[in-house]
Amino acid sequence: MSNAVLITREPVINKQHKITANRLIVHATSVAQAVETLSELADVWPTTHPVFVSLYRLVPTPDLLGWKAPANAMVEIPTQAIAHPLTLELIPKLQAAGISLNLTWHQPDTIVPPDVAWRFVIIDAKRQPVPIAPPGLALAWGLPDVPAFRNAIVGGYDGASGWFFLHGVKTDGKLAPSHAQIVRLLNLVRKNAEVKEIENVLKQDVALSYKLLRYINSAGFGLMCEIQSFRHAVSILGYDKLHKWLSVLLISASRDPSAPALMQTAIARGRFMEQIGAAFFEKAELDNLFITGAFSMLHLLLGASLQSALDEMHLPAPICDALLGGDGVYAPFLKLARALESFDDKNLASLANDLHITPERINRAHLEALSFADSLQFG
CATH class of the missing domain: 1.10.3210.10 (Hypothetical protein af1432)
Structure with missing residues (x-):
């Protein structure tokens, strides 16, 4: 099963603590392999909320254009790949196809291509506060628990991505x-x-x-x-x-x-x-x-x-x-x-x-x- 594609996930939570998007993490050995798997799942694709698609450690390349992305899909572009020639080639093509883009692991010194309309920006909140004027809606990542989420919202984040809400909830009472x-x-x-x-x-x-x-x-x-x-x-x-x-x-x-x-x-x-x-x-x-x-x-x-x-x-x-x-x-x-x-x-x-x-x-x-x-x- 070493070359198999598996999909894990984490939710995207808004200020009201509701899941408003789902982030799918595609674990594949190549973009072409990820495209094949995503294409095979078209008939069970979740359509109620937006779906962020992360290629995890892969560099996004034009091979991704072989996937007919659903209308609610958003492709993540990691800052580590933002200057890669193939990623720079891919970005305008995704925009031309009407596919929304998210920027992940944004840092204050990140240089992004001009004229890109980023929908969401995922930021490692453990390492930095929300930046001034981020290029899209700022989502905190890496929060440890519910109190940290509240602090992130007070600090200027628009929401968060992750499983923080499984922690920091009291469970010592009786049934209401x-x-x-x-x-x-x-x-x-x-x-x-x-x-x-x-x-x-x-x-x-x-x-x-x-x-x-x-x-x-x-x-x-x-x-x-x-x-x-x-x-x-x-x-x-x-x-x-x-x-x-x-x-x-x-x-x-x-x-x-x-x-x-x-x-x-x-x-x-x-x-x-x-x-x-x-x-x-x-x-x-x-x-x-x-x-x-x-x-x-x-x-x-x-x-x-x-x-x-x-x-x-x-x-x-x-x-x-x-x-x-x-x-x-x-x-x-x-x-x-x-x-x-x-x-x-x-x-x-x-x-x-x-x-x-x-x-x-x-x-x-x-x-x-x-x-x-x-x-x-x-x-």
């Missing part, structure tokens, strides 16, 4: 009453309680009913009709699928400022595990894989420890084993989902190889999961 209500619903659905009993709980919070139906109707089930009520949902989807969407409801119940980004990431993890796991598990287990990935960030979303949150629910043992101990049959798939959230393609390749999953399958499931999570519009 609103969270406990959803957990109660989850437990009722899992034990196949009478529809009337579940409806009585939902009637106590009309907002929960509305959100649940909104997610179900927006989630690409391919239903021939719109779900109008919980009773209708039971008749069309069954209890297992409803448990999955109540899990989404629990994830979306957080009011933490970082919640929208956490929610999108949790759902992307769950969807990826569900997609990849289809070749390994019976169909009935795929919802459990989704819940495992989605609940892997439950402690961050709810502000309670993962143990205390799971103690309130009656989840199957493989889910708890993966979440609490990092073992069991679901654990390798959760590790694989987490490996997409880094620059370490070697670790991703090793985990995929252990499961005998091809890079092509990894990349397709990754982008499909990202499209799915983006479509739910959290926050």
